[in-house]
Structures are given as structure tokens and as C-alpha cells.
Amino acid sequence: MTTPGRFVPGPQHEEIVFLTGSGISARTGLGTFRGPDGLWALEPETEQAMHAELLPDTLPQLWSVWGRMARIATEHGPTPGHRAIARLGAPVITQNIDGLHQAAGSEVVAELHGSALHARCLDPECPWRGRLRPGSGSRPEDHGVPATCPVCGAPTRPAVVLFDEMLPPDALELGMRLARRADLFVAVGTSGTVFPAAQLAPVAKAHGATTVLVDTAPPPDPSMRAVFDHVIAEDAHEVLPDWERGLHRVGGTSFLDPF
């Protein structure tokens, strides 16, 4: 059921672009990173391992943490929110590293923080990339990845962006391009306060997009919400399938959703 008065997209919105954060994946058990129940608070030693200057000593922790993330994501699969976005055919800019937009069928995904489903070479200049077969353990071999890079022989590492590391330029450029061309820009499950996500909604708005935040717990500070034309403080897993049904004019029971 659509809540009366709630914003809904219409046929005038031809370029819907989503920005997603950990909130859209929370029900998979991946959890969020920030906040009192976030991973960083629960496992401070993990947070310490995420600093790039501690490489390569922290590689075992990184394989353990991100390999586990990849396994949880792979086993759970996408949420109703991921699937609704994919069925809308909308491109996605994501802060998530769980690969669930691609698993849902989204074709254009700008992964601002890299991917836990992929490995790369410790040498940032080396082009090698590989895909994980996530298992459990603190060695790359535990996740189906060779210990050393097949191209140059350096150690391999999870392809997740750590603190103090540059964001992938390709993903950043794609994200900015998508934000500029959007006529409807929808942030889902992200406070949108962390760079570069904090820049994307203002860019979209400056280029004429209607901006919407869908988050069960939107930031209470009005200045953080000011960039959004509409704030929907509801569950994206209900809101987005509603939108998709509305835009595709299908009945409410046409899509069976196991989650």
C-alpha cells in the first residue's frame, strides 16, 4: 500500500538514479559500519585493520573480514530493495561493497568503495583483478584467490577501498556523470554525509533533479536533509517495490518476494 501523500515517481522521470548505502543491505546480516551497533564499534580491531598504511601486515585481517562479508552477501542474495532498483532499470551509485546490486541484475553500478567480491594486486599500478569464491579464513586461498598476483607476483588483497585510499577514479567519474544526468535522484539507506556521497545529491539537484531520501532513520539535523526535496522515513524494501509496481502498472501480488 502506498502511504497517502508520499512522493511517488511518475512517467516524467526518465532518468532515475539511485545512491545506496549500507541500509539497503542491512537485512542480509551485513550490518552497517557506523553508529553504536556498527561493525567499527563492535569490532574496533577490525576498524584499525582498515587503515591502508598498515598494509601488508593487516592482510590476514582484511581477508578474514571482507571474505566473510562476501560470503554473507553471496549466501543471502539481494533484498527486495535491490531487486526493485534492478527491475526499474535504473543505474546505481553505491557505497556498498557487497555486489548485491549486480546480483539483483542491475547493469550500471558505480562502486565507490570497491568490491568485497573481487581481489586485486597490492601494487596499485598493477591491473590484475580476480573474483572471490568466498569461504572462511584469513588467507586469500580460503576465498579462491591466489596468494600472489599472477601478473607481477606481489601479494593479492581484497578490492575494497580502505581508509586513506583514493576512491576508484572510474567509479567516481561514473557516479558524478550519473548524478548530473538524473532527473530523479534517490538516496536509499545512506546518511549521505560521507564524501563523496555528500556531494552527489547537491550535484544532481544543481542539474535540475528532484532529490529524495528513503531511510527509516533519516538524519535529524535539518541541514543534512535540506538537499532533499522529499524525505520518506519508511522502509525502502516496501517503498521501492511500491514505486516499481506503480511505474510498471502491475498488480500488488505479481512479484513473489521471499524476503
Ligand SMILES: [Zn+2]
Ligand atoms: Zn600485480
